[in-house]
Amino acid sequence: EAGVTQFPSHSVIEKGQTVTLRCDPISGHDNLYWYRRVMGKEIKFLLHFVKESKQDESGMPNNRFLAERTGGTYSTLKVQPAELEDSGVYFCASSLSLATGRAFFGQGTRLTVV
C-alpha cells in the first residue's frame, strides 16, 4: 500500500513569491489533514478535509493560505504571497476512519522563505 506522498520535499522561495504544496493521500482515505511545524515548535493543525469539503479550517493562520481538494483526492496548499514566518515543515496526513483516530503522515515539505 502506497503511503501519503508530498511534493516537493523541499522548496526555497523568496519573500513575496507563491508556492504550492501538494499532498496525495492514501487511496480511499476520505480524511485529509494539513499540519505545520515551525522550527523548534509544536506541530500545529491547519485544516481538515472530508472528501472535498473543509471540515475544520480553524488552524489556517491567515488568508495568504489557500487549501483545496478538488474531487476529494489529492490536495494542494498554496501560500501567496509567502512571508518569512511561513518557513517550516508542512505535513499532510490522511485517515480512513474518524472513529479510530489514526492518521498516516507524509514525509513533509520543508519550506524556506528567504
Next chain:
Amino acid sequence: AQSVAQPEDQVNVAEGNPLTVKCTYSVSGNPYLFWYVQYPNRGLQFLLKYITGDNLVKGSYGFEAEFNKSQTSFHLKKPSALVSDSALYFCAVRTSGAGSYQLTFGKGTKLSVIP
C-alpha cells in the same frame, strides 16, 4: 482547548537501558492519545495509540505506553533501548468527542541512545 506537554527537550540513555519519554495532556472529555516518531529526513511514523480499554498499550518496535487518567499522562517506554531508536518523538492528543478531529502535538523530545 487541548494541550500536550513534553517536559524534556532531550533524553539521553545508554544502549540496553530502559527508556522513558514523558507526556502529559489536557483535553475535554475522554482522550485519544498517540505517539509518533520522526527519524531524520523522514515523515512522522505511528508508534501506538490509546483509545479505550487496557491502560498499557503496546506498539511498534517494542515500545509501549501507559495511560494514567488521574495523572493525565501517557509516557512512552521501552525496556531496552537500541541505538536505532534515536529520533524525535511526538506525543499527540485529540478528544474522543465528535466535531473536532485535529491532533494537538507536544513540542517533541529528541531521544539519543548512546552506544
